[in-house]
Amino acid sequence: MTISSPAVILLLPFFSAVLILLVLKRSAGVSALVATGSALLTLVLSIGVLMKGGAAESAVLYNWSQAGGLSLDIALKNDALSRGMMIVVTGIGTLVHIFSLAYMKDDAGKARFFAGLSLFMFSMTGIVYADNFPMMFIFWELVGVSSYLLIGHWYTKASAADAAKKAFLTNRIGDFGFMIGKLVVWSMAGALMFDGMKEKVDAMDVAELSAAQISSLTIATLLVFCGTVGKSAQFPLHVWLPDAMEGPTPVSALIHAATMVAAGVYMMVRVSFLVGVSHAGEVISWIGGVTALLAALMATQQNDIKRILAYSTLSQLGYMVMAVGLGASEASMFHLFTHAWFKAGLFLGSGAVIYACHHEQDIWKMGGLSKKMPVTFATFAACTAALVAVPFVTSGWYSKEAILEAAKEKGGVLFVLAAFTALLTAFYMTRLVVVAFLGKARDEHGAGHAHEVAPVMFVPLVILAVMGVIGGFGAVAGAILGHEQLPAHGHFGVVGMVSIATLIVGAGAAFVLYRGRDRDPVNIKLFANKFYFDELYAKLIAVAQDGLATVVKVLDGLLIDGLGVRGAAGLASGAGGMLRRLQVGNIQGYAFLFGLGVLLLVFLALAK
Amino acid sequence: MRTMVTLNDYLIASGLLFGIGLAGVVLRRNIIVIFMCLEMMLSAANLSLVAFSRFRPTGGLPDYDGQMLVFFIITVAAAEVAVGLAIIVALFRTKRTVHVEDITSLSG
Numbered sequence: 001m002t003i004s005s006p007a008v009i010l011l012l013p014f015f016s017a018v019l020i021l022l023v024l025k026r027s028a029g030v031s032a033l034v035a036t037g038s039a040l041l042t043l044v045l046s047i048g049v050l051m052k053g054g055a056a057e058s059a060v061l062y063n064w065s066q067a068g069g070l071s072l073d074i075a076l077k078n079d080a081l082s083r084g085m086m087i088v089v090t091g092i093g094t095l096v097h098i099f100s101l102a103y104m105k106d107d108a109g110k111a112r113f114f115a116g117l118s119l120f121m122f123s124m125t126g127i128v129y130a131d132n133f134p135m136m137f138i139f140w141e142l143v144g145v146s147s148y149l150l151i152g153h154w155y156t157k158a159s160a161a162d163a164a165k166k167a168f169l170t171n172r173i174g175d176f177g178f179m180i181g182k183l184v185v186w187s188m189a190g191a192l193m194f195d196g197m198k199e200k201v202d203a204m205d206v207a208e209l210s211a212a213q214i215s216s217l218t219i220a221t222l223l224v225f226c227g228t229v230g231k232s233a234q235f236p237l238h239v240w241l242p243d244a245m246e247g248p249t250p251v252s253a254l255i256h257a258a259t260m261v262a263a264g265v266y267m268m269v270r271v272s273f274l275v276g277v278s279h280a281g282e283v284i285s286w287i288g289g290v291t292a293l294l295a296a297l298m299a300t301q302q303n304d305i306k307r308i309l310a311y312s313t314l315s316q317l318g319y320m321v322m323a324v325g326l327g328a329s330e331a332s333m334f335h336l337f338t339h340a341w342f343k344a345g346l347f348l349g350s351g352a353v354i355y356a357c358h359h360e361q362d363i364w365k366m367g368g369l370s371k372k373m374p375v376t377f378a379t380f381a382a383c384t385a386a387l388v389a390v391p392f393v394t395s396g397w398y399s400k401e402a403i404l405e406a407a408k409e410k411g412g413v414l415f416v417l418a419a420f421t422a423l424l425t426a427f428y429m430t431r432l433v434v435v436a437f438l439g440k441a442r443d444e445h446g447a448g449h450a451h452e453v454a455p456v457m458f459v460p461l462v463i464l465a466v467m468g469v470i471g472g473f474g475a476v477a478g479a480i481l482g483h484e485q486l487p488a489h490g491h492f493g494v495v496g497m498v499s500i501a502t503l504i505v506g507a508g509a510a511f512v513l514y515r516g517r518d519r520d521p522v523n524i525k526l527f528a529n530k531f532y533f534d535e536l537y538a539k540l541i542a543v544a545q546d547g548l549a550t551v552v553k554v555l556d557g558l559l560i561d562g563l564g565v566r567g568a569a570g571l572a573s574g575a576g577g578m579l580r581r582l583q584v585g586n587i588q589g590y591a592f593l594f595g596l597g598v599l600l601l602v603f604l605a606l607a608k
Numbered sequence: 609m610r611t612m613v614t615l616n617d618y619l620i621a622s623g624l625l626f627g628i629g630l631a632g633v634v635l636r637r638n639i640i641v642i643f644m645c646l647e648m649m650l651s652a653a654n655l656s657l658v659a660f661s662r663f664r665p666t667g668g669l670p671d672y673d674g675q676m677l678v679f680f681i682i683t684v685a686a687a688e689v690a691v692g693l694a695i696i697v698a699l700f701r702t703k704r705t706v707h708v709e710d711i712t713s714l715s716g
Contacts, residue, residue, distance in 0.1 A: 260623060583715060584715045585711075585712035585714040585715025586712065587642075587707075587711060588708060591642075595630050595633075
């Protein structure tokens with residue numbers, strides 16, 4: 001067992017969580033500092049690992065089991081992809097920890113919250129450094145557990161507890177497919193480690209593969225993609241992410257914007273060689289595209305600031321998945337990277353706004369915050385600019401352009417879909433900024449009395465906003481992600497012009513529609529009610545449960561009750577009833593039976 | 609010429625006697641009558657024994673083993689009657705009835 005930097009990065013948050021839960025439960029302040037300290041330390045170590053660079057290597061930390069030829073290890077893979085991703089995870093993680101020091105200052109469950117954050121850092125690090133499928137699955141589930149614990153942090157609130165349950169169950173459904181796909185890939189490629197798998201699959205000459213083999217690979221890839229559908233909240237398992245906003249805002253920023261939901265995309269990038277060989281790419285890219293469009297449509301009609309951002313995350317994840325499906329996994333990874341920074345910035349900014357407006361989350365009760373909270377407004381505007389891909393000066397422009405290029409190359413309809421979604425993105429984000437920040441305060445008690453938040457809260461915002469702006473430039477992204485990971489930088493062409501056009505149309509329309517309004521002039525029930533997916537699923541589940549319950553009831557009544565329980569009892573009582581008639585105390589009856597018995601004996605004796 | 613009385617006739621008579629006795633035991637309600645029918649069944653058996661003794665001669669003379677057994681049976685029957693009547697008297701002292709239908713304390 002070698003103690004290398006990646007091992008320390010992995011285990012430090014784990015020990016922090018254990019320490020907090022076992023020892024420090026009562027001293028919340030110390031717990032917060034321990035957790036933040038561990039996050040900071042992992043960030044420093046990650047930067048060190050990044051700077052050291054070097055070729056890709058895998059170090060076995062612990063051999064979990066050895067059965068025949070199968071060896072399951074906890075092994076840490078240190079290559080360009082994991083190094084870059086770790087900067088995102090530890091960087092945003094540290095900033096969220098610092099933000100939470102102030103945001104969760106007065107919370108009763110503060111120690112539990114920071115323990116949960118540490119547990120999450122441990123699990124996410126495990127996914128990033130995973131060397132083989134089983135290890136990734138273990139940490140995948142651990143991340144789901146951390147998400148459950150953190151979404152349900154305020155568990156006494158029924159909606160929060162329900163949302164946590166919903167998130168976990170929806171994830172589990174995806175993980176079911178993931179598990180099966182994993183096993184199929186193992187059987188076909190004969191190896192569970194990503195390196196070994198890649199070698200085997202690359203070695204398979206595509207021309208020599210039979211149609212059956214390609215079909216199996218396609219099905220396996222799609223099943224593995226089920227894990228992504230669950231974890232990264234793609235259609236049709238997208239229903240948990242908006243409800244997950246019941247958790248505290250730092251949780252939304254860390255888990256449901258930057259890292260956990262990106263784990264699905266990260267996993268697909270890790271196994272992108274599978275997508276290349278099989279025919280699964282089309283399905284994957286369409287699911288991504290449809291998710292992006294649906295989420296953007298739903299976002300245009302939401303009124304809770306966190307919900308808007310949640311649907312925005314869904315939409316951007318759709319973009320990333322679409323890129324993976326189209327084979328442009330570098331573009332996808334690049335967008336994951338830039339999106340993490342500015343989305344976390346947006347969420348933490350919304351957290352600052354919510355905190356300043358005394359926990360008010362409805363944008364129609366805000367307004368005029370640009371004057372009352374200038375720093376927050378500036379960072380929020382910068383991150384919004386990155387999200388809607390303002391040309392050339394923001395990171396979002398470069399990564400989104402890369403994805404749009406890929407879409408245009410491979411398929412016309414997807415390009416139109418992606419461009420329209422970009423228009424909608426500009427529309428709803430501008431709507432959010434105009435309604436919440438510009439104009440005058442609509443609620444005296446909340447927004448009217450807002451003031452700028454403490455430096456502990458706005459410094460992370462500033463750092464994230466800066467990364468949101470510069471993170472797209474080749475120098476910065478190249479240094480972190482590795483130059484070979486970046487997509488080839490195309491010249492400014494049709495894609496760029498379409499992008500700028502959609503931005504202007506979307507932002508302009510929102511500005512004109514929403515400037516100076518007090519109520520939402522547009523009212524599209526279908527979008528506001530999230531296309532009624534939740535109701536549909538509830539009905540489906542109810543029908544299935546009722547059906548199953550009826551079947552079981554019939555079987556129980558007929559077989560177990562009828563034959564088993566009542567049958568046995570009935571048999572006993574019937575036999576008893578019959579035998580009872582022999583014992584009535586009637587002498588003549590007894591004499592008769594006596595005579596009958598003698599007759600029988602005589603008959604038997606003679607018959608011999 | 610008058611036909612000879614064969615063994616079969618005696619056996620039929622004995623059987624009929626036994627049958628009547630059995631019917632009496634099962635069907636009559638008075639316990640004394642049941643007891644008398646019981647004795648009738650015994651005498652039926654005696655009759656068949658004597659019949660066999662007469663109709664299966666050994667060396668020209670009847671087989672006296674059957675008749676000897678009849679003597680024993682009569683003696684035993686007498687003893688049995690003594691005991692049986694004692695029981696009936698004891699039963700009458702408690703139940704005050706000779707109707708066998710009313711004696712049902714062994715039911716259940």
